[in-house]
Amino acid sequence: MISATENIKEAKWWKPAENGKILCTLCPRYCTIGEGQIGFCFIRQNIGGKLYTIGYGRPTGFAIDPIEKKPLNHFLPGTEILSFGTAGCNLGCKFCQNWSISKAKYDNLNSLNYSPEEVVMLAKRYKVPSIAYTYNDPTIFGEYVIDISKIAREEGIKSVMVTAGYIDKDARKEVYKYIDAANVDLKGFTERFYHKLTFSHLNDVLDTLIWLKKETDIWFEITTLLIPDENDNPEEIKQECNWILNNLGDEVPLHFTAFHPDFKMRDKNRTPHETLIMARNIALQAGIKFCYIGNVHDDEGQTTYCPNCKYKLIVRDWHSVLKYNLTGNKCPKCNSIIPGVFE
Numbered sequence: 001m002i003s004a005t006e007n008i009k010e011a012k013w014w015k016p017a018e019n020g021k022i023l024c025t026l027c028p029r030y031c032t033i034g035e036g037q038i039g040f041c042f043i044r045q046n047i048g049g050k051l052y053t054i055g056y057g058r059p060t061g062f063a064i065d066p067i068e069k070k071p072l073n074h075f076l077p078g079t080e081i082l083s084f085g086t087a088g089c090n091l092g093c094k095f096c097q098n099w100s101i102s103k104a105k106y107d108n109l110n111s112l113n114y115s116p117e118e119v120v121m122l123a124k125r126y127k128v129p130s131i132a133y134t135y136n137d138p139t140i141f142g143e144y145v146i147d148i149s150k151i152a153r154e155e156g157i158k159s160v161m162v163t164a165g166y167i168d169k170d171a172r173k174e175v176y177k178y179i180d181a182a183n184v185d186l187k188g189f190t191e192r193f194y195h196k197l198t199f200s201h202l203n204d205v206l207d208t209l210i211w212l213k214k215e216t217d218i219w220f221e222i223t224t225l226l227i228p229d230e231n232d233n234p235e236e237i238k239q240e241c242n243w244i245l246n247n248l249g250d251e252v253p254l255h256f257t258a259f260h261p262d263f264k265m266r267d268k269n270r271t272p273h274e275t276l277i278m279a280r281n282i283a284l285q286a287g288i289k290f291c292y293i294g295n296v297h298d299d300e301g302q303t304t305y306c307p308n309c310k311y312k313l314i315v316r317d318w319h320s321v322l323k324y325n326l327t328g329n330k331c332p333k334c335n336s337i338i339p340g341v342f343e
Contacts, residue, residue: 011044012143013171014051022046026171027090027139028204041140042088055086056144058111059119060135064126068319070162071255071294073304074340075181075219076130077314078321081160082123085135086144087111091164092199093187095227095265116147123157130180134162142167142175149178165208166200172208181341182220183255184209188231189224189240197230206243213248219341221253223294226271226279228259237279241286250289251339256280257294276301290339306331306338313338 013026024031024039031039033046043055067081089096114122123131131152138145138161149159161182167175176182186205187198194202212220224240226232244252256279258271276293280301283291293301297318304314311333315323325332329342 008045008047008052008054009056009143011051011053012174013168014044016049020049022049022051024051025168026142027167028201029090029166039090040092041090043086043140053141053143055088055111055141057113057115059084059086059114060111062112062122064128065132066319066321067130067132067160068316068321070132070134070160070183071223071257071292071319072160072181072183072221073255073292073314073316074221074253074290074338074342075160076158076341076343077304078324079130080126080128081130081132082119082126082128083132083134084119085133085138086141087136088140089136090140090166090200091137094197095225095259095268097260116144116151119148120151120155120157123152124155128157130158130160132160132162134160137164137166139163139167139171139175142171145175145179146177153178153180164198164200165205167204167208169207169211172211176212176216176218179218182212182218184212184220184222186222186224186240189236189243190231193231197227206247210247213252221255223255223257224279225257225259226275227265228269228271228275230268232271232275232279234278234282237282238286241283241288245287250287252288253290253292253340254283254288255292255294256283258296260295271295273298304338306334306336308336309334 014022014024017023017032022033029040033039035046038045045052045054062084064080065083067079133145152159158180161179165184191202194200212218256276260270261268273296280291280293289307302316303312306313313325329338
């Protein structure tokens, strides 16, 4: 029997501001929140001069997904992962494909009551090796992430952040303390795109990516959802790839995924398959070793190749692994080491 958890918990990452208000320091939005008010994310509220996370222990639902759906292609490929999120989000993406929960307040949804211990117990019950904090951005329920991921690590279960990477420099050190892997949405590569379509800023996300690479041991991959006429310009894609090479190296997997009309961008067309192929070719020609295509069927664009001898190491169809030819973390043909976590 699942027992109820408290619906609110005093938040970390805040300090008093003027006139009885509170400054939330969890993300670069730095909301100033008055008595009784909630922040931009909908789940951090000023109650009596203290900041509370009112979505703590209140997931909106669970699913067992293939880990390739996150997408992660170099972290325990072919395994399943327990996925969940809460209400709210700290970005305002007009193209959000999970808007029914990310733009909702937790009390407007039929949310569940699960303590951190119960979430980990659920993963053990279904015998999955990892838990994904996903659907909305887990940054906003960072306290819940910390408590779950700490217990999960003690139980030998991995933790995965699926995130936009829009988080304060100090807060991320705590939120990611027990995290094993992440997929970071690099939503575009211009400040115009970030400001206009996500109500956030590009440089804060780039800073998180550099921090993940240089100051942590967390395995991470990058996803860019290509939206027609917004962030699919070949020159912009080339600039993104060059930035990744210069700041993160050539071994960080990059995923280009297809947009479908949703939320406040229903007037846009779906991303043509040809655009995804073009973007992948730009990345490979620039020197990125592992680039994938998502949200469409594409045998070549979803297969992991050895960058040295071009042997097919992992053959996929969308989120399904059809063939797995790795020997540990090595190519069986040329013995090259393939970056990632494979066992």
